[in-house]
Amino acid sequence: MSNVPATKPLTPGSPDEELARGLSLRGAAATMVARVRAGQLGSLPIVVGLVLIWGILQSLNSAFLSSRDLVNLATEMVPVGVIAIGIVLVLLVAEIDLSVGSMSGVASSILGVGLTSRGWSLPVSIVVALAVGVVVGLVYGFAYVRFRVPSFVITLAGLLALLGLQLHILGTGGSINLPFQSGIVQFMQNDFLPPLAAYALAAACSVAFFGSRLGLARRRRRHGLPARGVLAIAVSALVLLVALEAVAWYLNRARGVSMPFVLFVALVIVVDWALKRTKWGRGVYAVGGSVEAARRAGIRVSLTYLSVFVGCSFLAALGGLLAAGRLSAASISSGTGDVNLNAIAAAVIGGTSLFGGRGSAYSALLGILVIESISNGLTLLNLTSAARFMITGLVLFIAVVVDSLAKRSRALHGAA
Amino acid sequence: MPLKTTATRGRPRLRSVLSLHGVSKSFGAVRALNSVNLEVRRGEVTALLGDNGAGKSTLVKVLSGVHPADAGELYFDDERVSITSPAEARELGIATVYQDLALCDNLDVVANLFLGQEHGHLTLAEEQMEGQARELLRQLSAKLPSLRAPVAGLSGGQRQTVAIARALVGDPSVVILDEPTAALGVEQTAEVLNLVEALRDRGLAVLIITHNMADVEAVADRAAVMRLGRDNGVFPIDSTTHEEILAAITGAMENAASTRAARRRSGGTGESST
Numbered sequence: 086m087s088n089v090p091a092t093k094p095l096t097p098g099s100p101d102e103e104l105a106r107g108l109s110l111r112g113a114a115a116t117m118v119a120r121v122r123a124g125q126l127g128s129l130p131i132v133v134g135l136v137l138i139w140g141i142l143q144s145l146n147s148a149f150l151s152s153r154d155l156v157n158l159a160t161e162m163v164p165v166g167v168i169a170i171g172i173v174l175v176l177l178v179a180e181i182d183l184s185v186g187s188m189s190g191v192a193s194s195i196l197g198v199g200l201t202s203r204g205w206s207l208p209v210s211i212v213v214a215l216a217v218g219v220v221v222g223l224v225y226g227f228a229y230v231r232f233r234v235p236s237f238v239i240t241l242a243g244l245l246a247l248l249g250l251q252l253h254i255l256g257t258g259g260s261i262n263l264p265f266q267s268g269i270v271q272f273m274q275n276d277f278l279p280p281l282a283a284y285a286l287a288a289a290c291s292v293a294f295f296g297s298r299l300g301l302a303r304r305r306r307r308h309g310l311p312a313r314g315v316l317a318i319a320v321s322a323l324v325l326l327v328a329l330e331a332v333a334w335y336l337n338r339a340r341g342v343s344m345p346f347v348l349f350v351a352l353v354i355v356v357d358w359a360l361k362r363t364k365w366g367r368g369v370y371a372v373g374g375s376v377e378a379a380r381r382a383g384i385r386v387s388l389t390y391l392s393v394f395v396g397c398s399f400l401a402a403l404g405g406l407l408a409a410g411r412l413s414a415a416s417i418s419s420g421t422g423d424v425n426l427n428a429i430a431a432a433v434i435g436g437t438s439l440f441g442g443r444g445s446a447y448s449a450l451l452g453i454l455v456i457e458s459i460s461n462g463l464t465l466l467n468l469t470s471a472a473r474f475m476i477t478g479l480v481l482f483i484a485v486v487v488d489s490l491a492k493r494s495r496a497l498h499g500a501a
Numbered sequence: 502m503p504l505k506t507t508a509t510r511g512r513p514r515l516r517s518v519l520s521l522h523g524v525s526k527s528f529g530a531v532r533a534l535n536s537v538n539l540e541v542r543r544g545e546v547t548a549l550l551g552d553n554g555a556g557k558s559t560l561v562k563v564l565s566g567v568h569p570a571d572a573g574e575l576y577f578d579d580e581r582v583s584i585t586s587p588a589e590a591r592e593l594g595i596a597t598v599y600q601d602l603a604l605c606d607n608l609d610v611v612a613n614l615f616l617g618q619e620h621g622h623l624t625l626a627e628e629q630m631e632g633q634a635r636e637l638l639r640q641l642s643a644k645l646p647s648l649r650a651p652v653a654g655l656s657g658g659q660r661q662t663v664a665i666a667r668a669l670v671g672d673p674s675v676v677i678l679d680e681p682t683a684a685l686g687v688e689q690t691a692e693v694l695n696l697v698e699a700l701r702d703r704g705l706a707v708l709i710i711t712h713n714m715a716d717v718e719a720v721a722d723r724a725a726v727m728r729l730g731r732d733n734g735v736f737p738i739d740s741t742t743h744e745e746i747l748a749a750i751t752g753a754m755e756n757a758a759s760t761r762a763a764r765r766r767s768g769g770t771g772e773s774s775t
């Protein structure tokens with residue numbers, strides 16, 4: 086932060102300078118500019134990018150931002166978005182899981198075979214699929230912690246092994262249709278919040294936001310720390326309320342807010358809370374920042390790695406279940422194609438650094454929104470998968486370059 | 502708060518809090534520590550001196566649980582202990598400022614200060630930690646722009662201050678500083694030395710590693726010298742000359758460094774012992 090006088094001592098009671106500046110609008114803008122200059126980009130590039138992409142696609146085809154299309158988009162992005170949350174976890178400790186696509190494919194096929202030829206109930210099938218995800222994550226984590234094999238090699242091996250497992254589970258048929266009345270298919274295809282419930286949920290979210298921020302400010306004041314005033318909090322809660330109600334209204338013009346979308350956003354919020362507000366999350370960021378420093382601080386680094394790999398494979402399995410429900414089918418092509426890369430690209434495009442220690446669960450939401458927007462928009466323009474792949478690849482490339490430039494800029498500002 | 506209780510513990514000053522007997526540590530074929538003895542006392546600053554590669558940092562890492570010792574005995578408050586992990590060292594009350602600081606650049610000042618010993622049960626008690634951090638940094642007269650910006654953006658001296666402040670979280674009784682002034686300017690060095698004195702006056706035991714004899718003279722009560730992985734004598738600063746200490750460091754009574762120092766001090770007579 087180059088514009089902060091470095092020599093001003095911290096005195097008790099005097100407001101923390103940065104926070105004080107952040108309280109006024111102009112101060113907040115100045116802080117923002119300084120941050121961007123110093124390479125602390127956060128999710129700014131992605132929000133700018135999203136607005137650009139939506140603008141371009143909307144001008145090319147007016148159907149793009151229609152309620153019907155956005156309703157579709159909101160559900161379409163859920164399976165890969167859930168997988169991307171797991172990718173965020175591994176990226177935060179500067180590792181990678183290249184096998185999430187195959188993992189999701191295995192989960193799809195377990196669900197398919199379980200519900201049909203095995204005759205398992207839906208809960209049993211789901212639990213078995215998720216348990217396999219946990220086991221795979223444990224194997225990765227153990228291999229990484231014990232043998233220090235780079236995670237991209239372990240998970241590349243895992244990709245192949247899981248692909249084999251998927252073929253084995255599906256057997257000769259290669260493709261299984263899920264019973265249409267099955268709960269998970271109904272959930273992914275027909276489960277929408279009633280319009281009133283959507284408005285109520287939006288209101289409840291803003292109230293919860295207001296309450297938690299108010300509690301935070303009160304706790305800060307109790308500890309003699311500068312805090313935002315009630316008015317400022319009320320204003321931001323109101324802005325949030327208007328934004329959420331607008332989204333609800335717009336989606337309600339078509340089929341409404343889908344339950345899968347609600348589940349996805351809830352997952353993002355829970356994972357972000359766990360990362361930001363728990364000791365476990367603090368450990369994840371610390372390991373991503375400097376493994377050795379984390380170890381010397383007494384953090385059980387091995388457990389952190391293990392938990393992150395398990396979390397990633399678990400979420401990949403969950404994503405596979407949701408994908409199977411969406412398609413009401415499981416096949417040898419489940420989880421193949423662009424699932425893997427889209428999940429990884431979403432996390433990176435959303436602003437989670439490939440270099441570890443920087444990012445948040447929200448980047449899964451933002452990133453997948455960008456990827457699905459492009460994919461949706463280009464489909465509406467009657468462009469082929471060829472063009473879609475190339476454009477998504479280009480966007481990923483830009484995101485990676487922005488990430489690297491931001492890292493270099495942080496280094497130049499002595500903030501590597 | 503870490504700083505207030507130690508002086509009032511009622512233990513006699515100068516009591517040995519941490520002592521090592523015959524500690525050895527090898528890295529493959531390299532014998533980094535060879536049967537080292539050392540004593541660290543409350544209310545006293547012990548300087549640990551030695552040439553590059555003498556094994557000082559390795560000794561620090563043995564004491565802080567980063568590299569457990571291969572052989573030897575450790576006593577904490579006259580009780581035999583073994584330190585096999587950083588967490589165990591912290592539980593005993595041994596806090597370390599590493600030569601490389603060991604900060605997480607992506608975390609803010611508060612997160613770094615409490616890393617590995619965060620307050621709160623399920624969720625982090627951020628406000629409590631931030632409040633304590635402010636108080637602690639105020640006591641150290643630290644000059645930091647913000648407690649909530651990543652430490653990556655801080656200057657070398659500010660990072661050093663954060664690393665030192667972190668060692669004081671959790672009420673330690675022994676503070677180990679591995680070359681805390683190596684990267685610092687004149688003013689920052691003076692501040693760190695002030696801090697070391699403040700810690701001693703509060704009754705903590707301080708072990709400070711440095712190559713700077715001026716620092717040693719300024720704050721240390723005793724100088725323990727290491728040479729080639731062995732301990733090479735302990736010298737009370739008041740009654741020992743520079744030359745004797747230099748001789749112990751280099752392992753020779755007559756050598757380039759000691760004769761040069763002697764010549765400069767006594768106007769060229771070349772006398773090197775008392």
Ligand SMILES: Nc1ncnc2c1ncn2[C@@H]1O[C@H](COP(=O)(O)OP(=O)(O)OP(=O)(O)O)[C@@H](O)[C@H]1O
Nearest residue numbers: 528531532533551552553554555556557558559560
């Ligand atoms: N992790 C390690 N692996 C292998 N050898 C090591 C390791 N750490 C230290 N050594 C070796 O142990 C010896 C002592 O190193 P140490 O870092 O303790 O020296 P030092 O006294 O701190 O030196 P300096 O003044 O340069 O910091 C050196 O020969 C070094 O090469």
Ligand SMILES: [Mg+2]
Nearest residue numbers: 557558559600
């Ligand atoms: Mg050293």
